[in-house]
Structures are given as structure tokens and as C-alpha cells.
Amino acid sequence: MSKIIEGLKYSESHEWVKVEDGIAVIGVTDFAQKEMGDITYVDMPDVDDEVNAGEEFGALESVKAASDLISPVSGKVVEVNEALDDTPELVNEDAFENWIIKVEMSDASELDALMDAAAYKEHIGE
């Protein structure tokens, strides 16, 4: 059973969003990290890069697979989680604690298209 946190927004491609002071904090779900197995690298954008809702902004890599990270919102990257550069396994340890990027949203209404915890639970069939 994968962990799901109430109060966050979720995308179909298994990213979560938490809004803090108008900034979207984005990570991947516990379900996603389990599916990937041992994560060996998190490919992240640079600060000041633009991301677009529904488009890839990076990737998770394991030994035998790579999975794109899809941005749930549009905007400018204001921070990336540099700890993941050296210790990508943090995502395996706690996918919700270890966010990936923070985005200054250009259109907060995009959040409305995302799922809440209950809908996401149904989405992953657990």
C-alpha cells in the first residue's frame, strides 16, 4: 500500500504538488518511487528554467529504466533540491519529504485540473 498525503494535489503521471506562499513544491509520489525501484539519478532542470504543465522537466533513472518527470504546473523554477544530486536514494526513502523542484506558478488555476488524495488513490487502484 503506497503512502498518500491528504491536502496535496496529484497528477496522473504520479507527481504531487504542495502550494506554499504561491510557490508550487513538486515531487513524485510514493507509488512512483516504488514502481521505479532503486533510483540512481534524478535529472533536474536549472533554476530560472521555464516549465510547462503537462511537459517533462526531468527524469528519474534506475539501473535499467528511465521515467520522465512531468510538470503539473507552468512557471519558473525557483529552486531545485540539490541534495538529490548526490543522494538520489532520498526519493526512495521518503518521496513526500524529498521534493524535487519549486516553481513560481504563472497560472494557479492549473491546480484545479489535478486530483485530490482520494481521486489519486483511486487512480493508482489502491
Place this chain on the structure above:
Amino acid sequence: MAGFSYIPHTDADIRAMLDRIGVGKVEDLYADVPKEFLKKGPYALPDAMSEGEVREWLGSLADMNPRMKVFVGAGAYDHYTPSVIPYITSRSEFLTAYTPYQCEISQGTLRYIFEYQSMVCELTGMDISNASLYDGPTAAAEAMKMTVACTKKKTRVLLSKGLLPNVIAVVETYAKFHGVEIGHVPVKDGQTCLDCLKAELAKGDVAGVIVPEINRFGIIEDHAGFADAIHEAKALLVEYCDPSTLAVIKSPAEWGADIAVGDGQSLGIPLCFGGPYVGFMGVKKDYMRKMPGRIVGQTTDKDGKRAFVLTLQAREQHIKREKATSNICSNESLMALWVTVYLSLMGPEGLREVNRLSYDGAHYLKAELLKTGKFEDPFPGKPFLKEFVLKPAKHPGLVQNDLEKAGFFAALETEEGYVSFCVTEKRTKEEIDALVKIVKEG
């Protein structure tokens, strides 16, 4: 039906296998192929030869190629091959293995690739090497693509006109289809022009710059100031180099390069009419994950023993498909072994001595040729190692022709009407004196 030595199936085997499958004859296994596509009539091929006939025939073809004393380089160098190398590389455990996907029974291949990577890093001074690429020109093409991938939103790559023509041609071909614009930096006074380069960089769209450590005139270029100018423009510096010479001249890392590429042929690989050779690439650590090709890494097995595996595979085509850093799959593994054994035998002293012999021989030849009064030096005083060009008084083709008749492949004509010469440690003083004598008399 007559047998064939590579196919062991006897009539009894065939019958037993067909029975087990449940079909009457071998042709039935192609019942799903539309009849119109089954080849009718014989193939337009010669009759099968016996092994002895193949040996005779290929021997006669080899004899049609006259044996020449090679005084030409231009990207393929007639260096000495120690006898140990073909002996080791023809060991069938290396020769007949596939890519080391099953690492537990491929530690031999994986270890020599790790050694090869270590040696490429040592020669070039770069942090990371891959397991090899096809040849020097394609390695330059991969570097061209890499500079674009590493620098966001830039689409132009500059090539020095001092690069070998085949390097420029291959990079331009890849660039044309990959959607990368190519610009050129002229050679002035025998060296890639830094001021011209700066003017191009100022346009702001340059992702990378590829320059030769030793250019097609044989001149060792001085790249002081290149890396600073290129990095200031947020572009990458790619040094194209002859790895054999890196024992004595500044390494790509010492010039501040981000990527080093070239052809490993000069490290003891026979000329063999142009291949197989081996492309190499070394990069700075920052660009590790953008590097094309296979990479071997060290780890431990379940019992804690040192073990080697293919690693960082998430960059590659079998996982990333169209998003891979390159399409390269098979590379030149056995030629990487060739180079690794060569460098093990030569060591630092041997490689320096190869360069010393080539350097002294080339300087001797150039001085002797100039003494004949039949050439001018277009680049007087410019530093060179084993290759140089001269401007002949008579037509370049005639110089080459005279020498060819005497058994020398030398004085290759360049597009400027110069003739180029190359001297490796294989060329003796007697050979050089004989060559000069022909020139004097011609």
C-alpha cells in the same frame, strides 16, 4: 546434399527436428511468407570455394596492392605494432564475445574497457571516458551533438578549418541532419585564428567549438586563450587530438577543454585501409550524463569482490530510445583492447620515445628536403611533431608520382597545393635518405 563445414545439420538431424516441430519439410517453415517473395532461381553469387581456394584468392588480391613505405599521415599513422597485440586480441574469449551484458561471464571485457577508460583519461587529462566510438571523425560528430545538448538553446557549432577534411565532412553530415548549424573558423599564419573565433562567439549562438591540437598542416597549435574566450561565451571547447602525441604535447585538459576526441589508431592499430580504428572521447565530469556510448564502472559483487559492470545505461538507446544521448550501440571494443595492450606495453617512456623518434625523423626529413632547393616552407618556424607540409617548386602530383615509383607513399597533395609528409618511428634514416635522393634527382 553436400555438407558445409560451418553448418553441422545432418540429414538425420533435420528429419528429427522437423518431426518434433510437426512439419514435413524445411520449406514449410516459410509457409507464412507470401509466395511471390520467395526467391526463385539461383542467386547471382560465385560457386562455393574451399578454404584453400579462399586463402589463395585473397592472397592474390593482397599481392595486387604494392607494399609501400608510408610517409603520409593525415589521420592514419603508420606506427609500429608490437607482436603481443594481435596475439592477445585474437584470443577467442575476447574476439568472439558479444557486448558484456552478462557481466558475470564478461569480466575480461569489462576490465580491459575500464583500463582503456583510465588510459584515455590519463592521456587527455579528462575526468571521464566512454568505452569507445567508431572513429575519430564520428567521435567529433558526437562531440558536436553533445555541445548542443549541454548548452541550452544554442544551435551553432564552429569548426576550425585546421581540422582534417574528413573530420569536417563527417561533422557537417551529422549536423545537417541533426539540425545544427556549422560555422567555420579560418586558419591564419598556420594556426586557428583566435580573433576570428572571438568574433563568431560574440554572436551568442555558439554551443561548441572544435579545434585541432595538431592541425592538418602538422602544426602544433597554441590554444592559449581559447578556453577562456569560449567559456565566457558559455560554449564548450572540444579538442581534436592524436592520442599518441599527448605524451609530449599539452593535453586537452591543459588547454581547458570540456571534451577531448580523436582517433586511437595512432596507438598501434594497423592502417588497414582505414578501419577498423577506434574513436575516443573524454569529458569533464559535469558532462558525464550527456556522454554517448557505453561506460564501464567498478562495483562489488554479492560477496564483496571487486566487479565491473556497464553503468549509467539510462543514457542509452535500449532504455531511452529516441531520448538517448546517441544511437551508438556496437562500438569498437576489440580496438579499445588493441589500444589498451599497446599503452600497457609502451608505458610513459615508450610513448615518449615513439614521439622523440618521430619528431627527430620528421625534422631531419624536412631539413633535408629544404636543402634540395625544390621546396619552400610555407610555415617557417612553426612547431611540428611528425607531420609537415611543404610547397613544391614543381606540380605536387609529380613529386608524389616520382616517389611512388620508388616505393614511397609520400608527398600527399593538399587543397592548397602543398605536399604533406609524415615520419613515424618506423621510418629509418636509410629510407629517408633514399627518399631525399629521389627528390634531388627528380
Place this chain on the structure above:
Amino acid sequence: MKYYDKLVFELSQKGRIGYSLPVNRFPSAPELPVELKREAALDLPEVSEVDVVRHYTNLSQMNFGVDTGFYPLGSCTMKYNPKINEEVAALPGFNGLHPLMHAGLTKGALKVYQDMNKFLAAITGMDSFTFDPCAGAHGELTGLMIMRQYHMNRGDLARTKVIVPDSAHGTNPASAAVCGLEIVEVKSLENGRVDVEALKPLLDGTVAGMMMTNPNTLGLFETQIKEITELVHASGGLMYYDGANMNPMMGVVRPGDMGFDIMHLNLHKTFSTPHGGGGPGSGPVGVAAHLVDCLPEIRVSGFHGNFGVILRAYAYILMLGKQNLKKVGQYSVLSANYIKECLKDAYKLPIEGVCKHEFVFDGLINDGAHDDVHGATTLDVAKRLLDFGFHAPTIYFPLLFHQALMIEPTETESKETIDAFIDVMHKIAAEAAEDPRILQDAPHGAPIKRPDETAAARNPILKFKDAR
């Protein structure tokens, strides 16, 4: 195989040498300007010739090659590599040729190229070949460049997409991307073949062409190939044949006759040249007559491709001759079907029917999973095979099945070898049913146990100096 733990760097002793060079009899030339000289140390190994020979001999003994044993690696066509090929490729009359020597000095080498062009055209039904590409993926890229050049020459610049079946080799989409083409995937049907109905709506004026292997990566012949080529041609696109699976077609079917316009061959698969632990290969590209004009515009390698590899393939074709060509195709198919029929009682066969040179199982029928014991996977079967002296099949490819196990025997293996393999595969299946942990701990007898690949990727150690 025994474990040997040295790297050549670890044998190094200051002052020891392994080279033999002539005495320098030239006058000493003035030193290079100091600003051009290398300053950094050069830490290459310092070892004797004996050290080098023993070291690499020891390394070789940790390796498995075709000469060691059966190598049923699907899609890789690991057939026997004849020794006469090696002998002729080492002849000094070929080995000593400088690539820039003109035609008058290289008549024998050029004759090899001319003959090979004729032979490969005869075998494939294409018009002519370029020999510049150095590997299969390099051939694909070259072929796609020719495809784009053809459309460019006609002024048709809108064709920037290439259609690739979802079962394709990973190199297909990667080569297309390097060539600046956008990939459009077409789905496969339940029976493993391309869905022609799904293909139709994809075909329009933006499609440069379609890449196919036939037989496809499941080893199945694309029975609707005629409809597919007609549809693609009618829409203005070209058909590309990925020659990775050419072996079963040898002497039986020619890609040119099936309507393909461009193709590559892997000389290191179909034409018996050794794979060398990952190259050198050779990937000549053939084109139909209407594309010959595009060939000279494409320059993809430094000189004339891997001549040494082309020479070996030439010797092989001379040995085969017109009499033996068909045996290659037919017996590779016979052996594959025989293995498939013998093993389908123990391994899941997702698609029934006749295969060509290879086929794919989708894991064990009984993987031994019970209570809290995990079942044995395809990886476990592969690793256990190593204990019995066989190389593993290709695993987890194609991506259509989760537990893909792809077996290709080639025509050069005897029935006894194949039967021994079948016995071992049955034994492994029985072990899995009994206790899957025997497989999960395998290999037991290889030089190393399974390595920690996650650690290798998280903390890359990629050269000797990183490890110290």
C-alpha cells in the same frame, strides 16, 4: 572460469618496460616550445612484456565467447566466426594499406569492395551499397540520412516523421532522433504483427518513411508486408529494412523483392565476423536504384568504413557461395522452431505458430512463487544458465512482454548442442518450481556473483584513479 583480480595499473613497477624501439640515429632536433609541452604526469603502467601477456591472458579467461560455448542471444546472431576470415584479414597486403592511397595502389582492396557490392546486392535485391557505416546503428543512421536526402532532393521538406513499430530495436528511434526525425510508433496486434489498420491513419505528407525488421523482433514474419509497403509508398514514404534480422532470410527472401528501398546489414551478425566484445562491426547500407544518387552526399566515417571487417565477410561469402546460402537461412529457422517446440511446455509462449530465426518466451510457466517466496524471473533463468556453461538469451526485450526471453540459436549449432541446451532449460524450470532461490542466487560458479549495479550507477567509479 576463475577469478583474477588485477588491473594492469596494479602491476606497474617504476622503470620496467615492455617495448622495443630502434636506437635514435637522427640528429637531435631542437626541443618543442615549452608552452606547447605536456606538464602533467603520465601515469601509464610500467610493465614487462611477460606481465602484459599473462595479465590479458588471465583476463580473457574470465570471458565467454562463441568459441567457448553456445550463445543463444536473441537478435544478435552469434554464429560461429570462421578462422580463415581472421587469417586473410591479417595479410600484410591489406593491413599495410594507407586509406588515402589512390586506386592504382589499392587494386586488390578495391576489388573486395566491388565484389562485396555485387554479392550483397545479389543477396538482398538492393541496387548498391555504401560500406562506410561501422555498425548496425551507424547503418540505420546512414540509411535514414539517405531517406531524408531523397525527400530534400525532391524539394519535399515536410517529411520529418518516421514510423517505427512498438516492437522495434531501441536503436531505431534513437537513430531517427539523431537524424532529426520525429518518431511515430505504430502498435502491434495480438499476433505480434504490425497493425495495418492502425498504420493507415498515420500515413500522410509528413511521413518520410517507415522502419521495419522482417522477421520482426519477435521472430515473426510480417505477413502483411506487401500491404504495408504499398501503403507507405502510396503516401510518398520510403521503406527501411533493419537488417539485424536478415539471417533467416538468407537464400530464401530478399528485402528488395519485398519492396524495401533502403536497408542495412550487420556484417558482424549475418556474415559471421566476430563481435569483438562490442565491435568493430560493419553496417553497409544498400539502396534501391532510385536512391543511388543520394549515396555520395552522405559521409559518415573517416575513410572507407571498417575494411578489416568487410574482408572477413567477403571470405565468408566466398566460402558459402550460391550453394550454401540457403542453408544459413533455413537451418537457423529450423533450429529456432525446434527449440521453441521442445521448451514451450516449461516456458510461456505468448504467440503460437512458426517462427523464423528466433522467438520470445514470456518467462517460466511455473516460477515457483509460493507463500512469501518470490517466483523466479527471466533474469534468474538467465543467470542460472551461466552455471551450466551456456550464455544467456536476450532478456527483457522486446518490451511487449514483461518477462521476455529471446532465443536465437543460429545455423552453426549442432543438434547435440541444442539438445543439451534444451535439457538444461528444462532442468532450470524444474529447479524454479522446486525452489526458485537456486535461480535467484545464480550464478554460483562464475568468476563473480551478481554485482551491485545500483551502487555502480549512484557512485560512478569510471577509471582507476577514481577507485583509489
